[in-house]
Amino acid sequence: MTLLSESISEVAVTRLRHAVAASAGATGLAGDGLEDFVLAVHELVTNVVRHGGGSGRLRLMCDAASVSCQVIDHGPGTEDVPIALPRPGTPGHRGLWLAQQLSDSLVIDSGPYGTTATVTARLPGLQSSG
Template sequence: MSDIDPLAPTAVAPDGTPPLLAQTFDADRVTEIRHTVTACAEAAGLDGTRLDDFVLAINELITNAVRHGGGRGWLRLWRTGQTLYCLVSDTGGGIGTARLDERRRPAPEIAGGWGLWLARQLSDEMLVESGPEGTTVRISAGLGGGPEPTPPSG
């Protein structure tokens, strides 16, 4: 884990960018945080299915933090260029290496184990740092914004 306390209220995004959102959460705030993330991500330029997918991925991460990561966590959302990032940290006991290395879809009859898999599937990139003092997951979603397509000539 980094030297920055992931639950420190003054923490900024890892690249020093001022966050669009920096919030602590617990079980009572999951729904509120999800709605706030939706509004911030939409204002940052994410829309349609990409917005829905990114918010669902974040919801899975904050739910995991509450259920498995000590009951509370810290979320930071920021934009760098044409990418939207979300960092979710908790103070739980960490995630085992075997679980982190698992890339297969969970069996449909299994009630748990879907959170990390879904977050990985619904975001462009997912990085996880985990140890006995907690877990931090960073996901990203591209906003597009490339050059305008050239209209066909003719």
């Protein structure tokens, strides 16, 4: 089920963070799990603004076992998206690493017409079937 579908832009970053927190919180995600998920999504949204052409789309979805967020940009894409923690002293470039650390999964699909990054958090007390 889609909970939220919004455009991403520099002026929308803070509003999107609050909207994701409210919508993800309504699914039962709470406490540190909610805070971590919201921060992971925030890092992906910020990456769209800084590195992905400045605009894109956010889709927050849930099913019986998890909440996930797709962040889609229309930048040039890249063949190899680095997720490793940069060396000490290197400014920035920690967003994808943080998103991976703060979520249960991070999947990146990048091509010549943009990148889709999807973070997922399992809902507490629920297990996926299968």
